[in-house]
Structure formats: structure tokens, C-alpha cells
Amino acid sequence: MAKWKPLERMDFLGKAYPRVEGPDKVSGRAKYTQDQAPAGMLYGAILTSPHAAAKIIRIDDSKVRQLSGVKAALTDVHPTGTVRYAGEEVAAVAATTPEILADALELFEVQYETLPFAVDIETAMKEGAPRVFADKANISDARVEEEGDLEAGFAKADVVVESEFRTQVQVHTPLEAHGSLAMWNGEELTIWDSTQAVHGVREGVANALEMPINKVRVICQHMGGGFGSKLQPGRYSAIAARLAKQAGAPVKLMLDRKTEFLGVGNRPNSIQKLKLGAGRDGRVTAFSAITYGTAGIGTNAGVRLPIVYDIPNYRHEHYDVFTNAGAARPFRAPGCPQAVFSMDQIMDEMAEKLGMDPLEFRLKNDANPARQQEWRIGAEKIGWAKRNPKPGSDPGPLKRGMGMAASIWWPGGRGTQAMITVYPDGMVEVRCGTQDLGTGTRTYVASVAAEELGLEMAQVRALIGDSDYPKSGASGGSTTAPSVAPAIKNTAEKTREALAEIAAKHFGVSPAQMEWQKSTITVKNSPAKKLGWKELCSLLDTEPLEVRGEWVEGLSSAGVAGCQFVEVAVDTLTGRIAVEKVVAVADCGLVLNRLTTESQINGGVIQGISYALFEDRLMDPHTGTMVNSDLENYKISGSIETPEIEVIIYDEWERGVIGVGEPPTIPTAGAIANAVYNATGVRLREIPMTPDRVLLALAKKS
Amino acid sequence: MFSPIRFLLNRREIEATEPPGMLVLDFLRRREMLMGTKEGCKEGDCGACAALVGELSGGEVRYTPVTSCLLPLGELAGKHLVTVEGLNMQRLSPVQDAIVSEGAAQCGFCTPGIVVSLTARLMEKGAALSAEDVKYALSGHLCRCTGYASLKRAGELVIRDAAQLGSSGSPSENIALMIAGGMLPEYFREIPERLRKIQFPSSANGRQKPEVFIAGGTDLYVQRGETLPDMRVEVLNLHPEMKGVFEEKGEIHAGALTTFEEFAAHPLVQQAIPEIRSYMHRNASWQIRNRATLGGNIVNASPIGDMTILLLVLDTSLTLKNGQKSRKLPLAGFYKGYKQLAKKPAEIVTEIVFPKPSRSARVNFEKVSKRKCLDIASVNSAIQITAGERVIQKVNLSLGGVAPIPLFLRRTCEFLAEKEITPETIVQAAAIAQQEISPISDVRGSAEYKRLLTRQLLFAHFAKLYPGYVIVRELLESGLIT
Known part of the structure; x- marks a missing residue:
């Protein structure tokens, strides 16, 4: 199996360096x-x-x-x-x-x-509601996932908690339509x-x-x-x-902004009825969930429950509900932020009933060895030990609290092809039919090739974003980096082999006798027989060398663990929640570029805050259309609402490349909700946690 | 059909014959093919279309960033419009370089606008550029990818580079230093001279009667942006006599075209309303504040207009003009019903006048919205209290978002007059206020919530203005409020 060279021998990977198209973007030359x-x-x-x-x-x-x-x-x-x-x-x-x-x-x-129509999930679920599709019921058949013996699990439980949670429809809202x-x-x-x-x-x-x-x-x-x-x-x-x-x-x-909101995707909402059982020893014994979600006229409104924790006996029953609204599309970690929002809250509820510290309770029920470390790192960084011990006990109208939630993700890499062209003047082009969403793909296409060929990045031109180039898959599900980077490395390795053959021929030896040192090639044990990169490439005469390669196993991994801790301040006079700090611990494998990786994690957290506090697609049940289909009324997080975000990359480079796009957006809403409870003693089971919901919940409590 | 509009666009002089109501964003992208200025929301919310407008005043050119998606072309007559392309040099500017090296551009779509705004703040502040200024510049920009941590880091690098300018002076001195330091293209040096030479007619419509008046356009273009390019528009900003703040006979006068930014920056206003800048920061981004006008906010008649709610408690009166005829009217009597004004169509609000608050008066403004800043409020409220030792003499209280008009709460004010400031007084006043309002449930919250907020904001006002008398902590413990 293919392997990356050790991190300490890397020139680029694992380090921070600017993206190659940066100058085009800051000057307005980059054409969208x-x-x-x-x-x-x-x-x-x-x-x-x-x-x-x-x-x-x-x-x-x-x-x-x-x-x-x-x-x-x-x-x-x-x-x-x-x-x-x-x-x-x-x-x-x-x-x-x-x-x-x-x-x-x-x-x-x-x-x-x-x-007749039904634009919201409650209406669509009612008996006799207008059917979205004439030939299908609005509520799908149950999709059931189960393991173990649920009844026995609950019978073993000393404490059982039941809670209902709701999440809203969130719209992707890219700035370019x-x-x-x-x-x-x-x-x-x-x-x-x-x-x-x-x-x-x-x-x-x-x-x-x-x-x-x-x-x-x-x-x-x-x-x-x-x-x-x-x-x-x-x-x-x-x-x-x-x-x-x-x-x-x-x-x-x-598309105009309104059509963008209505018709090209969203994150499904959810209604989640959860039940969790645990023993006095702090071990979860059973979990059941009945969930509903609407993907509009589409399907796959699932909630990925159970999630994260090690649960011996569970049953999850899910129903998709059709509504007269635009179909959902995958949205950063489909099904996961919804699931963690409810799961990590019911875990906190259980911990409280058991009289356990939420951190200790998690450590007991989380089988993932990486996350076991990450929970401890995050707790240390946020100062978990100094948190408000009794929910809502801060005097005065401004109340502070801390909360945590987990992250997880699965996909890894898959088939991608690439081609490298070496020109007689020593310049290199890498072609790959992937695309750069801004995540840094173009940059690591260049840096992985430069790393393997021992070149400077300026000698390598990355050509992507064109279906005329060798095939690569869609950029989604955090699969791009683990798909593309190995393909580039493999192509670069093969390029080296092809160049070694040329050099061997030149010296009249067999290719096996050739040895690389960075971009210089030497005949083993004959240091005088050596070609620098330029000399070597000049042997190509007028014919550029073209080499194809592909994704191979061993250079990437699947499976991500992570967690986040947040600190909030809740103004109980106005109901406003201010997120003051987020510690995001992210599991990263081999980091291709520390700068773009951190950027991705920051962005994921901010989208998570925005999901937790602001975003909500509001449908008018009378007119059947969305009432806030513009950026004036559909608010996303801005610079002022963005707190200090401390990114901790828990990297294990030996695992190879792992995608980092999805995981950081998963835990944020759940962690904020737990922090709000710790601050106020009021649990918000529905997002977004807007000032009206907070204030009304506080009023109800008293 | 339209009189030509002459202005400088980056390095070139332009004569545009497009309609004066056309959006500058459309002009840039369609006629000039300057694609660095992006179209994101076309509502002034995302900032991807930010551009600089330079205006000659007192011999120097002062640049402000604005959202070109809400800017009428007619506004540019005699001015210097700068897009990201106009900031490009042989090598990257310090702002551009900082964004690249900190990885602060991800998809990059919002980036050119951010380059424009950060550069504008650097021109404004020179060597004194601070982290606060970076926030100030970023306030009007949305980034959906990486967000703001790397932009703040990039800002730190720009601050470091700015320090090398040595000193900070007037914007034109800063600009000269930036040119000398290679931070701004050379051609900026010639702009004042070139602008002086541009002649422009005072009205782009010639003699035809205008169909619509545009002040800042920040509401008008959002509400009816598609129709304005086809109409005969009168760009009011070409009338400088309706701008500016001055004091006369104990009263503060502000031209109706005074922008939010100009108003908040004026020493007279800061003296009258000490916290004005923090309120402004909540209400609109820098880029919008550079366009939004006092008169526009009042005439737009939104029941939740932030500036209107504030002006309502200052005993403000308006001057309305129709040709040579002029009259004065209290602001509190200006609203007849939802978006119905005590104003004839041909009348223009030219001036806002309010007495300087007395030394014993205190003013506060509160706003609750889904997003803390730059969002339309669920409920907003202002108060002016004149009080002696513990006893209220006079109160002006306004609330937005709880009635069809920006509401002045007469009965609550009458109740509070001559009362002692105690928690019980406020609880009683809140009950009266809750009867005086008529909120409806809408996108910004339920009627129940708005009633609750009305009470809470009244507490917030007193807690902020008289922290010695009204201690929220004690209120909470007493069970009078939750």
C-alpha cells in the first residue's frame, strides 16, 4: 500500500502556506x-x-x-x-x-x-392533509434501524429521560447564486x-x-x-x-436570490422524540428515537441517530414527510447537526439526573479513542472546571454558561484520476477534473505534486475545474481531499518513475539503479552521474512527458471524531444569546495545508452558530411561499456575532488525508444549547434559539 | 434622453448616458465589464459589491465605501468611483497581501468588497488604524465560507503596515502617505485636480419634473429597485444645502440628507446623545451608514425605523418644503397610519431640528433583533428622561415594531412624569405601555413576545440610565421581573 513520507521530511504538507489563486481573488481578477x-x-x-x-x-x-x-x-x-x-x-x-x-x-x-397544499410539516402530517403527490402518502413508511434488545435495555436503566427536539429548515445561502x-x-x-x-x-x-x-x-x-x-x-x-x-x-x-432560497436545496427540519436510559453507574443502556423531517418534495430528511455514543440497545424509527416546498439537498454533514443537537442535549439531561459531570458521563459512553483525548483537550482549553456549577446561578441579568457536543463523520476517498505533464523547460502542469469551492483544492493539487517531485510550488501549475481534465468526483461530503490528494501523489510518483527511466537510459543503467534526492536524480553509488531537474527535463527534448495516475489506497482514511466546547452569555432582559468563545477540536489526519484547514474549521463553526441562533426558512401557510427569501430577512452570522474561535487540530498524519469540511459544523448548535442551559437553567429544545424563544422560555420558567 | 453624467471611474474619466436611476453595480458589471465588484444580495446586506466614492470637499477628496447595489448612477456626477480594479498595482497592496497570506479569502466571492472597505478605513485612519477600525470596515460584509477570524488576523497585518506610514492626519494626508509608501496607486494623487475640472449639471433630468426623489436609496432600492432605472429620478444628494449639522439658539439642526455616519460623527450630536455611535453600530453597517439619511429614514415610515425611534424622544420637529413654501411639524405628529404621512407628495423634508437635551436629561436606545447587529429589530425603543434627585420631571418614550407607526407612548410618559424612580414605578409604567401598544405576530416575533419585550426594554432603559436606583439583580431577586 502506498504511504506518505514522514511528516518531518515534508516541505509543504502539514504546514501553512497561502492559496495559489489568492492574488487573483484579492484583485478581482478571479472570474466566477x-x-x-x-x-x-x-x-x-x-x-x-x-x-x-x-x-x-x-x-x-x-x-x-x-x-x-x-x-x-x-x-x-x-x-x-x-x-x-x-x-x-x-x-x-x-x-x-x-x-x-x-x-x-x-x-x-x-x-x-x-x-391545495401543505408547506409545513405539521400540516402535512395531519389526517386528511392535502397530498403533495397524488399517488403517495405525505408520510413515508418507517425506516427502522435497531440493534440489541431495546426492552431489556430500558429495563436495565435506573434513570430514563424523554425529550422532544425540533430543528428548522436551513438554506445553504452561498454568496454566488x-x-x-x-x-x-x-x-x-x-x-x-x-x-x-x-x-x-x-x-x-x-x-x-x-x-x-x-x-x-x-x-x-x-x-x-x-x-x-x-x-x-x-x-x-x-x-x-x-x-x-x-x-x-x-x-x-x-438565479435571483429569491429563487436561490426557494428552489436549490436546504437542510431538512426535524421533529425528534427521544428516550434515553442509563444505569446509576453512568452507562447508557438503551436509546430510542422517533423522528420526522421534511425534505420538501424530496426525500432523505433523515436524522442520523443514534450518533457518536456507544449504545448497546437502540431503535430509531424515521419518517420522511412530503411538503410543498423545494427539495432538500445535501447540506454540510447531512442529518448530523440535527442529530447532535438532540443527542448531546439528552446526554446532558441524563448526566444531570444522574448527578454526574457531563464530561465524565461522555467519557464513560464514548468508545472512540481519539475523542476520548479530544474531550479532555477541549475541556482544558475552555476551562470546563471553572464553569458555573449550578445552572442559572449567575446573579444579575447577564448569565454565563458552558456546554459541549461531539462531532463525527465517515466518508473517505474514492476514485479520482489525474495527469501530470512535464515540459522540457522543467515546468510542470497537473490536470485533475476536480473543482475548488474555496477549500484549497487547487492549492494542494499543486503542493502535493511539488512535494512528491521535490519542486517549488511556483514550478507547478494546477489545472482543475474543467470536465476536459481527468475525472474526479463531486466535491462534497468531505471526500475531495482524501480523493484528490492521493491521486496527485500517485501520478507524481509515476512521473518520477517515468523520469527515472529516461535518466537511466541516459546513463545506460537500469531504472532500479536510479536514486532521487528532492528533484535531483543520481545513479546509486556514482555521485558524479547526476542530473538536476532542469537537465533531466531537457532530455525530453521537444516532447513533454505525460503521465496518468489515480487514487490508490493507503494515503487517506475515513472516520472522523471531534468535539466543541462553547461559552455563552445570555442577556435575560432581552433574551439575546452571545456566543463568546468556541473551542473546536478537530480530528484531521495528514493536514495538507494548515491555513486552509483552519479556515474550513472556522467557517464550519460560524455556520453552526448561524444555524443555532439565526437561520430559519419561514413558510407562510396561507400563501404557500417563503416569507424571508432574502438576506435582509434571512440572517446569517456576520463578523460582529463571531466569537473567538480556538481551533485545535488533533492530527495523526499517519492516517493519511481526511476531509475536514463537514465535522466542524456538526456540534456547534448542540454545544450552544447545552451552554444556554448551564447559563440560565432553561433548556431550549428548538433552534434557532432566537431572543423571542429564549425570553418566552425564561418567562415560562418563572 | 438623459443628460450625461460625468465622473472618474478608477483611472478614467467617464461620460455615462445611462439613466441616473441605474444601479452603479449594474453599470460597472454590464457597461464597464468590471467584474471584481460582485453581485451577492442586491440589498446592501452582503457587501460583495462595495466600492469607494470619492467626493471633493474643501479642496480634498474624501472616500467612503458604499454598497454599489443601492447606489444610483446619477449620484456619481463629479465624483471618483473606485472599484477593486482601481486599487490594483504592480504588486499586491498591503490589504490584498494580508488577506492572501492569512488565508482570509476562501471561495473569494466576498473578498474584493472587503479589500475595498479595509482600504477605505486605512485611507481614513492612516497610521492610527486599529483593531476597532478593522471591525468597522468588516461590519458590512458577509462571508459564508471561512468567516472572520482570518480576516481579523489579516487586519492585524494591515495595522502593522499602517504603522509604517509614520503619522496619521487628514484623509488626504493619509492618501499621500499611502501613495508614497506604495500602498495606493499613483493616480490617486491627480484625482482632486481632475475632479475640480469636471463640470456637471445640478439635475440629471434637465428640466423635466422628477417622478421620484432619492436620498440615500438604502430603503428605496430594496423596495422598488427594478422600477427606478426607468424613472425620472431626482438625486437629492446633489443638493448640498440639505446636508450638515449645526447649532442655533439651543437647537440642533441636521439637514435631511445628513447620513447616519455624518450625524453620529458630529461633536454636537455626540454631546447630545453620548452613546450615538454604539447605537449606529447596531443599526447599520458602515457601508450603509455612509448612504442612509435621516430624512430617508423618517420618510420611509417603517414602524421600526431605528433612527426615527431615537429622534422621536428628542422632541424633534421637521421642516417641510414645497418650492418656496415651508412649514414645521413635530415628528410625533408626522405619522397618520401605516406608511401614511402628514405630508403632501411634492413636499420634501429638508431639515430635522431638536432642542439640545438639558444637562439633567439622559438618553438611551435599545434594540432587540434576531441577529445582534444590522438586523431589523423585533422591538426597538428610545427614552429621554429628565430627572432631579430620584424624581422624574419629564419622560419621552418611543417604541418601534409594536404599532403601525413608530410609536410615541404618550400615556406612559404622562404616568411617569413627577414619579419617583423605583422598581414599582417602572413595573406600573410597563403595564401601561403594554396597553398602549398594538403589536402583531410576524416574522420578527409573536405579539406575546413583543409585549414581553416592551416591559423588558423599559427595565433595560432605567437600569442603564439609573443604575443606582434600578438594579436589575434586585428586581430579579424581588420577583418583580423575570
């Missing part, structure tokens, strides 16, 4: 899909349904087509003719300016037959897409347009955030391509 503007480009837009459920009876685009400046229109973009959420695609148009486009959207005459620019050259189609998967979009568009895959090329050089919402091809890409074809000109179709 939104910034593409080829000559003659038209602007495209999608007309979406204002109704949460309706049959499309008729669409008339004759007035649209008469408008001067309109170059293409489509009335057949909806596959079935029955829309199931407000914001679903109904028609599309392309025009020479955005102003004409706005007018054109008003000129579509659409006759709908509106249908979803969208595509489609350009035809004869029968060949090029799409610039703000995507997490250039190859995936290529396949999706080729399928949707029934085109041969080799006629479609998808490019994404820079993209303004995705967090899972841009993993899959969107209808807008194929729509842009069809508009472009009809108009005979490139079409750029970026």
Missing part, C-alpha cells in the same frame, strides 16, 4: 460564472410558479416573443405540468438586457389550476457553471439534452460557495443551453 460575459451574450431567466401546488393549464409566450430584445423563450421546461412548490420552474426566456428580461417575465400568460453560462459552437456545448461537480454537470446536461457526453464541456474555475447545494446538476443548466441554442447566442442564467 457570474462574471462570464462573452461577446453577444444574452441574459436568461426562469419564470417560477407563485403557487405552492398547481396544474399548469396553459402557457402563452406570444407576448413575450413580441417584445423587442427577446431572443428565445421556452414553455416546456416543466417535466410533468404539475408544480409542487412555489419557486418551481415553469417557463424560461432570454433577452439582450436584464431590464427586458424582467419585462418579458411579466408577459408570460400562465393559466394555473391551483391545488446557482447559475450557468451556456455557449454553443456548432454541436458542441460549453457550460460555465457555479458547481461542486464539473463532471456531474456534464453527465447531467448530456442526459437532459440527450447529447453524446463528448460534446459537452463544463468549466468552473472559481465558485462562490455551495455547501452541498451545488453538488448536483440543476435544471437551469439545461435550460440555459436550450435557450442559447434557440437564440443562437451564449446565454447566462444566474
Whole structure:
């Protein structure tokens, strides 16, 4: 099995260094899909349904087509003719300016037959509620996971705690909206897409347009955030391509902020009824959960329970509930922040009933050896021993408290291909059809190659974000780094082997006699027979060397443990929670770049705070649409709300590369809720923990 | 159709014939193909579109960062618009370099706007740039990827570089030092001279009657941004006589076009409302405060307008003008119903006047919103209390978000007059206030919650202003409040 060289011999990996495209980003030169503007480009837009459920009876685009400046229109973009959420695609148009486009959207005459709808989970679950799909019940069949003997487990328990928790629908909210620019050259189609998967979009568009895959090329050089919402091809890409074809000109179709909120993904909500049993000895004996979640018209609204802790007997019964809302999409650690929010709170409730310190209780029930260490490290860093011993005992209106919660994640690496080209002048290009969401992929494509070839990063050019490059998967689920880095290393190793053969031939020896020292190659035991990198490459004469490689086992791992501790201050006069400090202990394997890794962890924590305190998709049960579909009303965390975040990287480089994107966003909400309880003596079982919920809960307590 | 608008865009002089109501963001990205200025939310919330506007005043050019997604093109006449491209030099500027080396750009979409705002703060403060200034600059920017820890670190590096400027002076002196130190492109040196040479007509509409007046545009463009480019707009900021703060006969006068930032920075205002800057910090980002005007906030008539709620307790009156005709009206009598004003359509609010608070008066403003800063309040409230030893002489109390209009609570104020400041008095006053309001349940909270907040904010006011008399801790222990 392949292995990384020891950390102490690394020039780049394990260290902190700036991203390669940094200068482009700070100068405004980095071009995103939104910034593409080829000559003659038209602007495209999608007309979406204002109704949460309706049959499309008729669409008339004759007035649209008469408008001067309109170059293409489509009335057949909806596959079935029955829309199931407000914001679903109904028609599309392309025009020479955005102003004409706005007018054109008003000129579509659409006759709908509106249908009854259910936009929230409670309504959809009621007996006799309007069905989202005529042929399916709103509530799915139960999905059951179980292990051990639940009854026996609860029978053994000395203490049983039951609690109900709720989490909200969260929307990904990348700063760059979803969208595509489609350009035809004869029968060949090029799409610039703000995507997490250039190859995936290529396949999706080729399928949707029934085109041969080799006629479609998808490019994404820079993209303004995705967090899972841009993993899959969107209808807008194929729509842009069809508009472009009809108009005979490139079409750029970026979603507006409202459509972005309504139609391209979200994190499902949850209703979770939990029961936990434990013995006086502090060992959990049994756990049961009944959970519901809505992924809108989609599925997979699951909550990953039980999570983290070592539970001998459990049963989890889950139901997906259809509602007339946009389908969920994977969102940073799907199913996990919801699960940890409830699990780590019921663990705290149990610890209190048992009269145990929550830390001690966790250590007793957590089988993961890494997390056993991490809990202790985090507790030490936050000053757990100095916490408020009795919940709510701070005098005065401002109350402080501490809480903790766990993190976990599973996926590792998978098949990725790459190609390295070495030019006679010694310069190197690495091609890989992955993409950089800003997580630093482009940078480690260069640094892993430079590390293995013994070069400076400036000698290596990383070429990614293009489906013309060797195939790599979607960037999601923290799989990118463990997929791509091993493929680059493998390709670089093979490049060295190919160069060694060339050098061997030059010296008239066998390749096995060649020996590398950084980028210099020598014939073993003949120090005079040596070639520096430039001399070696010059042997290529005029033919660049091209070498392909792929993901191999041994260089990456799956399975992540982590934890977070937070300190909050709750203003009991106003109900406002201020997160004052977060200690994030993250399990990282071989760190490819300490700077981008820490950036990722910081960002995950901030999204977790935002999930815990601010974000909430609010649906109007009367109109059937979202009432806060803009950044003025859907608030995400800003710089002022961001506390001190101490990132502790628990790295075990021998494990190889592990993805770090998902885990840091998992524990934050649960840890904050536990800290709020410690501060006030009031447990908040629903997020977001807004001032109104806090204040009303405090009022109820007294 | 439209009179040309002449201004400087980065290094070049521009003559734009686009509509004056067109958004500067659209002009940059569509006509000038300057793609470093990003479109994020188009509501002034994310800051990805931040640009600098330089204005000649008293012989120097003063630059302020604004969100170009809420800025009408007509506003630029005779000014210098700077985008991230206009800050680029052969090598990275200290701000750019710091962001790269600290890894403070992740996806990078928000980054150019942040470069613009941090550079603006550096121009403003020179060698005196502090960590507070970095926060100030970042206030109007959202980052969804890595967040703000690395940006704050990058700020530290910029502070270190700024210290090398040696001294800090006026913005124009800072700019000269920055040019000399290679922190700003050379062409900035020539800008004052070039701006002086640009002539511009006072109204971009020529003689046609305007259909709509735009002050700061921070509400107007959010509410009806799509229609404004097609309309004959009158950019009020081209009327400098409606700007500025001065004192006359014991009263403070502020032009209706005075921005939040100008108002809060004025010594007279700081004397009258000592905590004004901290309130402002909560209410809007620096980038929005540079545009939002007092008059605009009042005329927008949001029941929860932060500035209106504050001005309500200062016994503010408004001057309204219609051509040569002018009249005065108390602010408390300006609102007739939801978004209904005691104002004729052709009348313009030109001035805000309030008496200087007496020495025994104390003013406080409280606001509760989902996100602590830069969010629309669930309930906001201001109070002005004039009191002698323990006894209240006069109280002005306002509440936002609890009625169709920004509410002045007359009955509660009458009750409190001549009462002793005790916890019991406040409990009674809160009960009256809760009857005086008519909150509805909405996105920002339930009616029940807003009633509860009304009481809590009244306690918060007294606790802050008279900490010796009203000790929240004792209130909590007494069981009078929770």
C-alpha cells in the first residue's frame, strides 16, 4: 500500500502556506460564472410558479416573443405540468438586457389550476392533509434501524429521560447564486457553471439534452460557495443551453436570490422524540428515537441517530414527510447537526439526573479513542472546571454558561484520476477534473505534486475545474481531499518513475539503479552521474512527458471524531444569546495545508452558530411561499456575532488525508444549547434559539 | 434622453448616458465589464459589491465605501468611483497581501468588497488604524465560507503596515502617505485636480419634473429597485444645502440628507446623545451608514425605523418644503397610519431640528433583533428622561415594531412624569405601555413576545440610565421581573 513520507521530511504538507489563486481573488481578477460575459451574450431567466401546488393549464409566450430584445423563450421546461412548490420552474426566456428580461417575465400568460397544499410539516402530517403527490402518502413508511434488545435495555436503566427536539429548515445561502453560462459552437456545448461537480454537470446536461457526453464541456474555475447545494446538476443548466441554442447566442442564467432560497436545496427540519436510559453507574443502556423531517418534495430528511455514543440497545424509527416546498439537498454533514443537537442535549439531561459531570458521563459512553483525548483537550482549553456549577446561578441579568457536543463523520476517498505533464523547460502542469469551492483544492493539487517531485510550488501549475481534465468526483461530503490528494501523489510518483527511466537510459543503467534526492536524480553509488531537474527535463527534448495516475489506497482514511466546547452569555432582559468563545477540536489526519484547514474549521463553526441562533426558512401557510427569501430577512452570522474561535487540530498524519469540511459544523448548535442551559437553567429544545424563544422560555420558567 | 453624467471611474474619466436611476453595480458589471465588484444580495446586506466614492470637499477628496447595489448612477456626477480594479498595482497592496497570506479569502466571492472597505478605513485612519477600525470596515460584509477570524488576523497585518506610514492626519494626508509608501496607486494623487475640472449639471433630468426623489436609496432600492432605472429620478444628494449639522439658539439642526455616519460623527450630536455611535453600530453597517439619511429614514415610515425611534424622544420637529413654501411639524405628529404621512407628495423634508437635551436629561436606545447587529429589530425603543434627585420631571418614550407607526407612548410618559424612580414605578409604567401598544405576530416575533419585550426594554432603559436606583439583580431577586 502506498504511504506518505514522514511528516518531518515534508516541505509543504502539514504546514501553512497561502492559496495559489489568492492574488487573483484579492484583485478581482478571479472570474466566477457570474462574471462570464462573452461577446453577444444574452441574459436568461426562469419564470417560477407563485403557487405552492398547481396544474399548469396553459402557457402563452406570444407576448413575450413580441417584445423587442427577446431572443428565445421556452414553455416546456416543466417535466410533468404539475408544480409542487412555489419557486418551481415553469417557463424560461432570454433577452439582450436584464431590464427586458424582467419585462418579458411579466408577459408570460400562465393559466394555473391551483391545488391545495401543505408547506409545513405539521400540516402535512395531519389526517386528511392535502397530498403533495397524488399517488403517495405525505408520510413515508418507517425506516427502522435497531440493534440489541431495546426492552431489556430500558429495563436495565435506573434513570430514563424523554425529550422532544425540533430543528428548522436551513438554506445553504452561498454568496454566488446557482447559475450557468451556456455557449454553443456548432454541436458542441460549453457550460460555465457555479458547481461542486464539473463532471456531474456534464453527465447531467448530456442526459437532459440527450447529447453524446463528448460534446459537452463544463468549466468552473472559481465558485462562490455551495455547501452541498451545488453538488448536483440543476435544471437551469439545461435550460440555459436550450435557450442559447434557440437564440443562437451564449446565454447566462444566474438565479435571483429569491429563487436561490426557494428552489436549490436546504437542510431538512426535524421533529425528534427521544428516550434515553442509563444505569446509576453512568452507562447508557438503551436509546430510542422517533423522528420526522421534511425534505420538501424530496426525500432523505433523515436524522442520523443514534450518533457518536456507544449504545448497546437502540431503535430509531424515521419518517420522511412530503411538503410543498423545494427539495432538500445535501447540506454540510447531512442529518448530523440535527442529530447532535438532540443527542448531546439528552446526554446532558441524563448526566444531570444522574448527578454526574457531563464530561465524565461522555467519557464513560464514548468508545472512540481519539475523542476520548479530544474531550479532555477541549475541556482544558475552555476551562470546563471553572464553569458555573449550578445552572442559572449567575446573579444579575447577564448569565454565563458552558456546554459541549461531539462531532463525527465517515466518508473517505474514492476514485479520482489525474495527469501530470512535464515540459522540457522543467515546468510542470497537473490536470485533475476536480473543482475548488474555496477549500484549497487547487492549492494542494499543486503542493502535493511539488512535494512528491521535490519542486517549488511556483514550478507547478494546477489545472482543475474543467470536465476536459481527468475525472474526479463531486466535491462534497468531505471526500475531495482524501480523493484528490492521493491521486496527485500517485501520478507524481509515476512521473518520477517515468523520469527515472529516461535518466537511466541516459546513463545506460537500469531504472532500479536510479536514486532521487528532492528533484535531483543520481545513479546509486556514482555521485558524479547526476542530473538536476532542469537537465533531466531537457532530455525530453521537444516532447513533454505525460503521465496518468489515480487514487490508490493507503494515503487517506475515513472516520472522523471531534468535539466543541462553547461559552455563552445570555442577556435575560432581552433574551439575546452571545456566543463568546468556541473551542473546536478537530480530528484531521495528514493536514495538507494548515491555513486552509483552519479556515474550513472556522467557517464550519460560524455556520453552526448561524444555524443555532439565526437561520430559519419561514413558510407562510396561507400563501404557500417563503416569507424571508432574502438576506435582509434571512440572517446569517456576520463578523460582529463571531466569537473567538480556538481551533485545535488533533492530527495523526499517519492516517493519511481526511476531509475536514463537514465535522466542524456538526456540534456547534448542540454545544450552544447545552451552554444556554448551564447559563440560565432553561433548556431550549428548538433552534434557532432566537431572543423571542429564549425570553418566552425564561418567562415560562418563572 | 438623459443628460450625461460625468465622473472618474478608477483611472478614467467617464461620460455615462445611462439613466441616473441605474444601479452603479449594474453599470460597472454590464457597461464597464468590471467584474471584481460582485453581485451577492442586491440589498446592501452582503457587501460583495462595495466600492469607494470619492467626493471633493474643501479642496480634498474624501472616500467612503458604499454598497454599489443601492447606489444610483446619477449620484456619481463629479465624483471618483473606485472599484477593486482601481486599487490594483504592480504588486499586491498591503490589504490584498494580508488577506492572501492569512488565508482570509476562501471561495473569494466576498473578498474584493472587503479589500475595498479595509482600504477605505486605512485611507481614513492612516497610521492610527486599529483593531476597532478593522471591525468597522468588516461590519458590512458577509462571508459564508471561512468567516472572520482570518480576516481579523489579516487586519492585524494591515495595522502593522499602517504603522509604517509614520503619522496619521487628514484623509488626504493619509492618501499621500499611502501613495508614497506604495500602498495606493499613483493616480490617486491627480484625482482632486481632475475632479475640480469636471463640470456637471445640478439635475440629471434637465428640466423635466422628477417622478421620484432619492436620498440615500438604502430603503428605496430594496423596495422598488427594478422600477427606478426607468424613472425620472431626482438625486437629492446633489443638493448640498440639505446636508450638515449645526447649532442655533439651543437647537440642533441636521439637514435631511445628513447620513447616519455624518450625524453620529458630529461633536454636537455626540454631546447630545453620548452613546450615538454604539447605537449606529447596531443599526447599520458602515457601508450603509455612509448612504442612509435621516430624512430617508423618517420618510420611509417603517414602524421600526431605528433612527426615527431615537429622534422621536428628542422632541424633534421637521421642516417641510414645497418650492418656496415651508412649514414645521413635530415628528410625533408626522405619522397618520401605516406608511401614511402628514405630508403632501411634492413636499420634501429638508431639515430635522431638536432642542439640545438639558444637562439633567439622559438618553438611551435599545434594540432587540434576531441577529445582534444590522438586523431589523423585533422591538426597538428610545427614552429621554429628565430627572432631579430620584424624581422624574419629564419622560419621552418611543417604541418601534409594536404599532403601525413608530410609536410615541404618550400615556406612559404622562404616568411617569413627577414619579419617583423605583422598581414599582417602572413595573406600573410597563403595564401601561403594554396597553398602549398594538403589536402583531410576524416574522420578527409573536405579539406575546413583543409585549414581553416592551416591559423588558423599559427595565433595560432605567437600569442603564439609573443604575443606582434600578438594579436589575434586585428586581430579579424581588420577583418583580423575570
